[in-house]
Amino acid sequence: MSYGPISVAIESSSSLFTKILHYTQSTNLPKGQSLHAHLIKIGSSSSCIYLSNSIVNLYAKCHRLSDAHLAFQEIQNKDVVSWNCLINGYSQSGRRDSSISVLKLFKQMRQENALPNPHTFAGIFSAVSSLGDAGFTGKQEHCLAFKLGYLSDVFVGSSLLNVYCKAGRNHIVEARKMFDEMPERNSVSWTTMISGYAWQRLVKEAVGVFRVMLWERGDDANEFVFTSVLSAIALPEFINVGKQIHCLSLKNGYLWTVSVANATVTMYAKCGSLDDACSAFELSSEKNSITWSALITGYAQNGDCEKALKLFSEMHYSGMNPSEYTLVGVLNACSDFDALREGKQVHGYLLKLGFEPQMYILTALVDMYAKCGNISDARSGFDYLKEPDIVLWTSMIAGYVKNGDNENAMGMYCRMLKEGVIPNELTMASVLKACSSLAALEQGKQIHAHIVKHGFRLEVPIGSALSTMYAKSGSLHDGNLVFRRMPARDLVSWNSMMSGLSQNGCGTDALELFEEMLLEGTKPDYVTFVNILSACSHIGLVERGWSIFKMMSNEFGIEPRLEHFACMVDMFGRAGKLYEAKEFIVSAASQVDHGLCLWRILLSACRNYRNYELGAYAGEKLIELGSQESSAYVLLSSIYSALGRLEDVERVRRLMNLRGVSKEPGCSWIELKSQFHVFVVGDQLHPQIIHVRKELWKLSKLMKDEGYKPHFDPCLELEEL
DNA sequence: ATAGGGTTAG
Numbered sequence: 001m002s003y004g005p006i007s008v009a010i011e012s013s014s015s016l017f018t019k020i021l022h023y024t025q026s027t028n029l030p031k032g033q034s035l036h037a038h039l040i041k042i043g044s045s046s047s048c049i050y051l052s053n054s055i056v057n058l059y060a061k062c063h064r065l066s067d068a069h070l071a072f073q074e075i076q077n078k079d080v081v082s083w084n085c086l087i088n089g090y091s092q093s094g095r096r097d098s099s100i101s102v103l104k105l106f107k108q109m110r111q112e113n114a115l116p117n118p119h120t121f122a123g124i125f126s127a128v129s130s131l132g133d134a135g136f137t138g139k140q141e142h143c144l145a146f147k148l149g150y151l152s153d154v155f156v157g158s159s160l161l162n163v164y165c166k167a168g169r170n171h172i173v174e175a176r177k178m179f180d181e182m183p184e185r186n187s188v189s190w191t192t193m194i195s196g197y198a199w200q201r202l203v204k205e206a207v208g209v210f211r212v213m214l215w216e217r218g219d220d221a222n223e224f225v226f227t228s229v230l231s232a233i234a235l236p237e238f239i240n241v242g243k244q245i246h247c248l249s250l251k252n253g254y255l256w257t258v259s260v261a262n263a264t265v266t267m268y269a270k271c272g273s274l275d276d277a278c279s280a281f282e283l284s285s286e287k288n289s290i291t292w293s294a295l296i297t298g299y300a301q302n303g304d305c306e307k308a309l310k311l312f313s314e315m316h317y318s319g320m321n322p323s324e325y326t327l328v329g330v331l332n333a334c335s336d337f338d339a340l341r342e343g344k345q346v347h348g349y350l351l352k353l354g355f356e357p358q359m360y361i362l363t364a365l366v367d368m369y370a371k372c373g374n375i376s377d378a379r380s381g382f383d384y385l386k387e388p389d390i391v392l393w394t395s396m397i398a399g400y401v402k403n404g405d406n407e408n409a410m411g412m413y414c415r416m417l418k419e420g421v422i423p424n425e426l427t428m429a430s431v432l433k434a435c436s437s438l439a440a441l442e443q444g445k446q447i448h449a450h451i452v453k454h455g456f457r458l459e460v461p462i463g464s465a466l467s468t469m470y471a472k473s474g475s476l477h478d479g480n481l482v483f484r485r486m487p488a489r490d491l492v493s494w495n496s497m498m499s500g501l502s503q504n505g506c507g508t509d510a511l512e513l514f515e516e517m518l519l520e521g522t523k524p525d526y527v528t529f530v531n532i533l534s535a536c537s538h539i540g541l542v543e544r545g546w547s548i549f550k551m552m553s554n555e556f557g558i559e560p561r562l563e564h565f566a567c568m569v570d571m572f573g574r575a576g577k578l579y580e581a582k583e584f585i586v587s588a589a590s591q592v593d594h595g596l597c598l599w600r601i602l603l604s605a606c607r608n609y610r611n612y613e614l615g616a617y618a619g620e621k622l623i624e625l626g627s628q629e630s631s632a633y634v635l636l637s638s639i640y641s642a643l644g645r646l647e648d649v650e651r652v653r654r655l656m657n658l659r660g661v662s663k664e665p666g667c668s669w670i671e672l673k674s675q676f677h678v679f680v681v682g683d684q685l686h687p688q689i690i691h692v693r694k695e696l697w698k699l700s701k702l703m704k705d706e707g708y709k710p711h712f713d714p715c716l717e718l719e720e721l
Numbered sequence: 722a723t724a725g726g727g728t729t730a731g
Contacts, residue, residue, distance in 0.1 A: 014722085017722065017723080018722090020723090021722085021723080024723095049723080050722055050723050051723085052723090053723045053724075054722090054723050054724095056723090056724095057723065057724065060724095079723095080724085081723055081724050082723090082724090083724090084723095084724040084725075085723075085724055086724095087724090087725095088724065088725065091725095117724090117725095118725070119724050119725045120724085120725085121725085121726095122724090122725035122726050123724085123725065123726090125726075126725085126726065126727095129726095153725090153726095154726080155725050155726045156725085156726080157726085158726045158727065159725080159726040159727085160726090161726090161727095162726070162727070186726095186727095187727080188726055188727045189726085189727080190727085191726095191727040191728065192726075192727050193727095194727090194728095195727070195728065198728095222728095223728075223729095224727055224728045224729095225727090225728085226728085227728040227729050228727075228728055228729090229728095230728090230729080231728075231729065258729085259728060259729050260728090260729085261729095262729045262730075263728075263729050264729095265729095265730095266729065266730070288730095289730080290729060290730045291729095291730090292730090293730045293731090294729080294730055296730095297730070297731075323730075324730090324731085325730040325731060326730080328730085328731050329730075329731070331731095332731080360731050361731085363731085364731070391731095
């Protein structure tokens with residue numbers, strides 16, 4: 001009869017239990033693990049359900065989900081707490097795959113007839129809410145929780161509220177109804193509702209709930225409430241509300257928590273007031289990497305990339321370690337600043353710090369390489385991932401568009417659709433841009449069909465990209481229809497519609513649109529004037545063009561750029577006012593560094609009007625300035641030959657050879673039955689070249705029969721040789 | 722005795 005060993009076992013078991021709790025709370029994994037080993041050794045790990053559950057919880061809280069799962073499977077007599085520890089471990093990781101595991105576990109739990117309790121549902125709903133609208137399966141679980149009578153539990157209620165809040169615009173009204181009907185609400189419920197509205201960019205509603213809360217339950221406010229409501233304010237028009245909340249947080253003492261201070265910096269940055277963001281940053285008592293990231297990203301997003309990069313180096317010297325988010329912000333700054341060298345350094349930094357190549361990091365890298373013109377490195381980054389998400393696809397497609405490779409952009413888009421990825425608004429805008437550049441009306445129409453199919457609205461950027469596509473492809477009527485049906489037009493939409501009209505010979509309509517735009521109160525920018533001046537040039541309105549050119553700087557304070565000078569020279573040139581054009585170029589020299597561009601335009605105009613004297617003058621200017629354009633040399637030498645100045649012809653030809661300028665052969669292509677046929681000038685290689693030539697001959701004859709007279713010009717002929 | 726919900730940085 002000896003009770004000794006048993007009492008020792010019991011005693012150590014209870015002290016072991018206290019230890020596990022302690023290690024779990026302090027997430028001390030090494031100590032916890034050795035304790036687990038000890039438990040296995042003395043064989044008491046399976047004897048006591050409290051101990052076994054605590055082991056599962058230990059691993060779960062230390063983010064060792066697979067170990068938690070193993071410990072869970074070892075338990076013979078699982079109870080609801082065992083399930084809850086594992087389920088909540090998975091749901092707290094916030095990762096997508098873990099959230100899916102939660103749903104699987106729950107299904108398994110019910111198959112094994114374990115009865116969930118309110119703790120279980122809190123975890124389930126938390127996981128479901130992190131899946132957003134894509135994983136909105138909350139209805140069944142909602143019913144079950146209702147059936148079991150758990151909805152009055154404030155934990156269950158709040159987490160379920162979050163499911164509806166994160167399930168997309170369509171569910172936010174149900175969420176509000178649920179919130180209004182909750183039998184018990186605490187600060188978490190209020191935070192959830194406010195951040196739900198913030199998530200949907202429903203600023204007024206978010207601030208409204210916040211106001212009611214301060215009024216009714218001011219004592220329940222905490223830093224979470226403040227960070228949520230601040231996150232709702234992300235547009236310049238709401239900056240005054242933001243300032244009020246900022247003051248309130250200061251008055252109530254919440255500004256001294258890092259999260260509220262960070263949210264304040266972010267709020268000002270998103271509202272476009274970088275000065276306020278900067279002072280909020282400087283006044284924040286405690287800075288972490290998020291504080292720095294918020295300001296760096298703020299500068300990057302407001303176009304001040306230089307400042308963003310400078311801040312990053314300051315951060316480095318202050319000894320603060322960057323997080324992935326900081327580096328992503330810096331990468332974005334590099335992308336918009338065309339800073340490939342710095343971008344590569346950040347890439348190196350990311351590798352050095354050993355960050356997991358998560359989707360958003362890779363997206364930022366691909367975006368950076370693509371925007372900085374390094375499309376092949378962008379593509380390697382893209383190919384690295386097995387299942388690129390829509391943002392990554394869009395970055396890659398936009399990258400091709402930006403680098404002028406519209407064919408590859410379209411090819412990527414087709415591949416993306418084949419792989420079942422649903423495009424977003426930015427994807428559509430990018431591929432439409434590619435169609436515009438290719439003047440690919442048929443493909444553009446297909447994209448239009450996708451836009452209708454996916455239910456995208458004709459807002460900026462899709463609306464303006466679509467109207468541009470139609471206008472640039474020559475379908476002015478359709479372009480105008482889309483333009484008129486847009487709920488709101490921004491400057492870019494007006495500009496692109498104007499350019500469509502002007503490029504397709506409807507200069508008068510472009511000018512009318514310009515007047516309409518001014519009447520509607522939209523302020524023109526330099527692009528507007530490029531379009532308008534080019535419209536004047538195309539329809540020969542020299543006087544009008546002149547007055548608009550003057551109006552641009554006098555009335556709108558826009559200094560003329562090279563493009564405007566070019567339009568003006570073109571305008572004079574087309575109207576045959578060649579000497580005015582020359583005078584204009586000479587006078588422009590004091591205002592803009594036009595280099596070769598303006599003389600080249602004048603040279604063409606001189607050719608069209610056969611003014612060989614002035615043409616020779618312009619051509620000599622071009623050669624003097626070291627032009628690398630073959631057409632300039634060819635034109636000039638043909639002008640000299642037309643003037644009979646053979647030594648000059650010889651001189652220009654020699655110079656052309658000396659400088660290694662050569663004419664690129666003309667090339668065109670056509671897509672037939674998804675195969676591209678390419679033709680080069682004087683082509684003999686196409687397998688069906690004989691048939692092509694026969695057809696060409698037939699067409700020429702038809703043209704001549706219809707009365708077409710080819711335009712023979714000694715200059716022109718020579719140039720085309 | 723063990724287990725639960727909400728916030729900020731892309």
